[in-house]
Amino acid sequence: MNDNTLAQLHSARERFGGGEQLPDVLTPNLLPEPVARSWARSRDAGVVPWQAPEYELLIGTRSVRETPDDRRLYSCIVDEIEQLWDAFGGDDWTIFCVNPKGTVIHARRSAGCGDQLILPIVAGRRILESHIGTTAPSCALHDGTEATVTGGQHYLNEFERVSCLAVPLFGLHGEVVGALDITGTGQRDFAQMKEQFRIAALAAEQRLFGTLRGCHLLRVQHDPRWLATPLAGVLAVEEDGQLRAVSRMARRILSLPHDASVSRLTLRDLFDEAPPALLARVLRPQQGPQRISRADGSRLWVHYARAPLNRSTARRMTTDLEVGRGEGEPKHFGGAPRGAQRIGASLEEQMFVAIQDAMRDHNGNVAAVARQLQISRTTVYARLRQLHEIGMPAREAEDGASSLPGDKR
Known part of the structure; x- marks a missing residue:
């Protein structure tokens, strides 16, 4: 972000914090719409750009991962954070995961970090617009989309030297269950990093499906080479063929609405052209994936991933x-x-x-x-x-x- 752009954003932020409207000169390239909406939410919460950031610390709890949902989210994301840290970590950076309330579930940073804006981001802190204004995690949680917030796009003046990238994490039924973020003050190629964070989020979501009990897990993909990767979709299927849950990648592959209930759908609804014997076979362990044709002429590979757990x-x-x-x-x-x-x-x-x-x-x-x-x-x-x-x-x-x-x- 060059000095002229930074100056434009700083001036617009000061006027906006004082109650004025955003100037028309701020194009979506300078201030993306999700970030502009976050500015508005921050101002509505009483935050002003010139105040100091205040990370909320949870008080009176026995553990920062007290709920089953938080413990499950931690177990599914911790390995992904370690792998991302090995690739993109540094003294002035942190990689962390927040739950839907903005509470940091797990954070990874260097022991040599001395940046006062990075140090407070630890498990148990909350990343809230009402305390620190606009951040990539807050945008990702609110809109359910990837978010990048760099330099002057932050609502607080003190964050002008900070950049952050966040991707949402989706649950068993298409709901946002958290966000995976990298925040720091050095130089990183966010365009290249975004794909790695997307894959990490998909891998964590697959692991989340692995916590389901009493159902079969199937992996689906158009290309069998991707069945053993995070790019495979996951179906959780009851013994009678009823769907319990469908991952967001599987929803894309099967053209299902991203947030619609699947509780009334069966394997027969998804693969209405498949012979009954083939549908029965996909719910049994097989040495290799099964190829199934669909009514629209497309074909999918279905791999039996796991039997119901005791x-x-x-x-x-x-x-x-x-x-x-x-x-x-x-x-x-x-x-x-x-x-x-x-x-x-x-x-x-x-x-x-x-x-x-x-x-x-x-x-x-x-x-x-x-x-x-x-x-x-x-x-x-x-x-x-x-x-x-x-x-x-x-x-x-x-x-x-x-x-x-x-x-x-």
């Missing part, structure tokens, strides 16, 4: 992941941590919990986990892969970089 198993695993072992709690002698030795737990449950605990104990060192549990590293990776697919990742593998074997993103 509810008690999923509940025990989720509880262990969210609570974890308390500080100083002793391990169980004999290899597996004490958390895996629950009365009535199946061998499968014990293995999942043991691997989760061991990954925490050894900071993601797969070789050490394999030695402790006396299993092969291949088995550890396979179990970690299963945990990722159901949206409950353990600590990242130290010798697996930021992805697991077979991850084709």
Whole structure:
């Protein structure tokens, strides 16, 4: 943003904060419509451009991730933030996720960060227009679209040296459940970064579908090469073929309204040209994807991704992941941590919990986990892969970089 543009925006912001209308010279290129609407919401909330930013801090709560929705959002986005940080992080930048209320669920920044506008962005703070004016997360949450706010496009004068990019995160029924953002004061190519953030958001949304219990998960795509990537759509299907939820990518692929209910739709409604035997087959594990023709002449590949999970198993695993072992709690002698030795737990449950605990104990060192549990590293990776697919990742593998074997993103 050059000096002349910055001066125009600064002057318009001062007059707008004083009660005047936005001047006509501010084209959408200078001030995009979603940002202009955010300016208006900020002013209506009583914010003036010349005030100091005030990040609201939640008070009186036991945890910044107290609700099940916040814990679920955290488990689905934390790995994506780490991968984005490896690519785009820096001393004057932070990458974080907020929930629909603007509360920061998880934030990643450098230990060397000393910028007073970046330091307050930590888990538990709120990014609200009523406190700090216009930001990319506030625009993304309000409009449900990607947002970039740079320099003088911010409503507060102090943010003129800040740039931020945010993409919305969508839930099981097309609703906005959060936003993924990068904010900083250095130089970044937002046009190039935007695609990476889009893919990260889609990957997190797929993981969110993995937390559903008692239903089949199917992946759909026109091109089978994309079935194992975040570009695949996800269908959650009941045993009788009724749809429980459809991801936003699947809605695009199937030409379904982005926010319409799918509770009355079935697989037969989506694939009305398919033989009944083929529709029955897609709800059973297959070695490869099934090709299905649609009434409009298009064809889709459908891959069976996951069978319905045992509810008690999923509940025990989720509880262990969210609570974890308390500080100083002793391990169980004999290899597996004490958390895996629950009365009535199946061998499968014990293995999942043991691997989760061991990954925490050894900071993601797969070789050490394999030695402790006396299993092969291949088995550890396979179990970690299963945990990722159901949206409950353990600590990242130290010798697996930021992805697991077979991850084709």
